[in-house]
Amino acid sequence: MKRCDILVRDARLRGCAGLNDIAICDGLITAIAPSLALTAERIIEADGRLVTESFANPHLHLCKVWTLTMMEDEARQNYHGATMEKAMAAIEVASRVKERYAESWIVENARRAVALAALYGNLHIRAFADVDGKARLEGLNALLKVRDEFRGIVDVQVVAFPQDGILREPGTRELMREAMIRGADVVGGIPWIEYTDKAAAEHISFCFDLAQEFDKDVSMLLDDAGDPGLRTLETFAIEAAARSWTGRTLAHHCRAMSQYPKPYLHRLIGTLLAADISIVSDPHTGPLHACVQELLAEKVNVCLGQDDISDAYYPYGRNNMLEVVFLASHLLWMMARDEIEQLYDLVTVNAGKAINVPLKLAVGSPAHMVVLSERDVLEAVRFHSEPACVISHGRLVDLRQMRELAGLRSV
Numbered sequence: 179m180k181r182c183d184i185l186v187r188d189a190r191l192r193g194c195a196g197l198n199d200i201a202i203c204d205g206l207i208t209a210i211a212p213s214l215a216l217t218a219e220r221i222i223e224a225d226g227r228l229v230t231e232s233f234a235n236p237h238l239h240l241c242k243v244w245t246l247t248m249m250e251d252e253a254r255q256n257y258h259g260a261t262m263e264k265a266m267a268a269i270e271v272a273s274r275v276k277e278r279y280a281e282s283w284i285v286e287n288a289r290r291a292v293a294l295a296a297l298y299g300n301l302h303i304r305a306f307a308d309v310d311g312k313a314r315l316e317g318l319n320a321l322l323k324v325r326d327e328f329r330g331i332v333d334v335q336v337v338a339f340p341q342d343g344i345l346r347e348p349g350t351r352e353l354m355r356e357a358m359i360r361g362a363d364v365v366g367g368i369p370w371i372e373y374t375d376k377a378a379a380e381h382i383s384f385c386f387d388l389a390q391e392f393d394k395d396v397s398m399l400l401d402d403a404g405d406p407g408l409r410t411l412e413t414f415a416i417e418a419a420a421r422s423w424t425g426r427t428l429a430h431h432c433r434a435m436s437q438y439p440k441p442y443l444h445r446l447i448g449t450l451l452a453a454d455i456s457i458v459s460d461p462h463t464g465p466l467h468a469c470v471q472e473l474l475a476e477k478v479n480v481c482l483g484q485d486d487i488s489d490a491y492y493p494y495g496r497n498n499m500l501e502v503v504f505l506a507s508h509l510l511w512m513m514a515r516d517e518i519e520q521l522y523d524l525v526t527v528n529a530g531k532a533i534n535v536p537l538k539l540a541v542g543s544p545a546h547m548v549v550l551s552e553r554d555v556l557e558a559v560r561f562h563s564e565p566a567c568v569i570s571h572g573r574l575v576d577l578r579q580m581r582e583l584a585g586l587r588s589v
């Protein structure tokens with residue numbers, strides 16, 4: 179009888195009647211069919227439980243995780259709000275912590291957050307490291323280290339992120355370039371916080387120059403406040419199309435979109451589709467959101483992110499993407515059965531596409547998957563509990579070790 183590395187028996191798959199076996203060999207899914215006649219190094223009895231591709235988090239400020247406790251009490255009230263003032267206040271409070279930035283403690287915090295991600299089957303993270311005069315390259319160096327530690331378990335894409343702006347902050351251009359030389363995976367940006375539209379356009383143009391020079395994807399936080407006058411998403415989309423950076427750009431937040439006049443929104447959606455831009459919305463750090471339903475209806479690739487874990491912007495979070503779906507389901511009032519299924523796609527297939535990681539439970543795909551404890555998507559979202567098994571790159575993740583690294587007691 180033929181042999182494979184891992185055989186998952188009697189898995190329930192989304193959209194499939196009956197149960198299937200899944201064979202994994204050399205990191206790939208090699209067969210999916212009922213009752214496969216194979217032996218394996220490891221056999222996992224799914225026993226009718228739901229098995230899907232693993233989760234991805236396309237937006238996490240990983241250098242800031244667990245910095246909330248480093249802030250004074252009064253500053254902790256400044257969570258992200260709908261207004262420009264509140265958004266800027268959170269950035270300002272977070273920025274004070276950065277004077278104390280040191281690679282050593284950021285590594286420890288980030289390790290804990292990435293281990294939590296592994297526990298929840300969240301195996302691909304686009305992780306932002308602040309790159310500016312205060313943070314210097316401490317956060318970036320820390321995240322590069324953690325990326326290497328978790329290689330093969332959780333894939334971390336490190337984004338060089340000019341949190342305080344580029345034109346506003348002299349010296350940031352040089353730091354961004356140095357970050358790319360040191361091995362950052364993605365060029366980040368935040369043009370909406372520059373002082374003028376002209377400066378925002380220059381910010382975007384600088385980031386694309388860097389991305390083209392280093393052949394990297396671009397991820398930008400855009401229009402992150404409830405002001406319909408913020409329109410850097412459009413400038414970003416036009417630039418992406420002009421440079422043929424098709425499918426290589428991800429737009430984060432875009433909250434202002436919820437207040438755009440409808441005719442402008444529809445024109446904008448056309449521009450997004452032309453450049454194949456993905457949009458990630460983070461339900462936790464609301465209250466305003468990109469127009470998720472409208473974008474989905476027009477076939478824009480939308481996904482959901484975790485954004486923050488216990489920092490100036492958001493006090494909770496644990497890298498559990500089913501928890502993100504649970505919250506999004508309430509905030510977006512997407513609770514019909516087909517809508518819950520759609521939300522599940524936003525943290526699996528769509529999230530993977532947004533960060534250029536193919537996540538699909540199909541023959542020939544890399545074997546990144548979760549064996550959940552529940553039997554269907556509705557129950558999985560209801561409980562948003564830890565998967566029973568997590569497989570990354572065709573290998574079983576040691577969940578006991580991940581619990582330890584995450585600082586949780588073993589059960």
Ligand SMILES: Nc1ccnc(=O)[nH]1
Nearest residue numbers: 239399463485486491
């Ligand atoms: N939610 C956010 C976290 C970090 N930086 C931001 O600008 N926003």
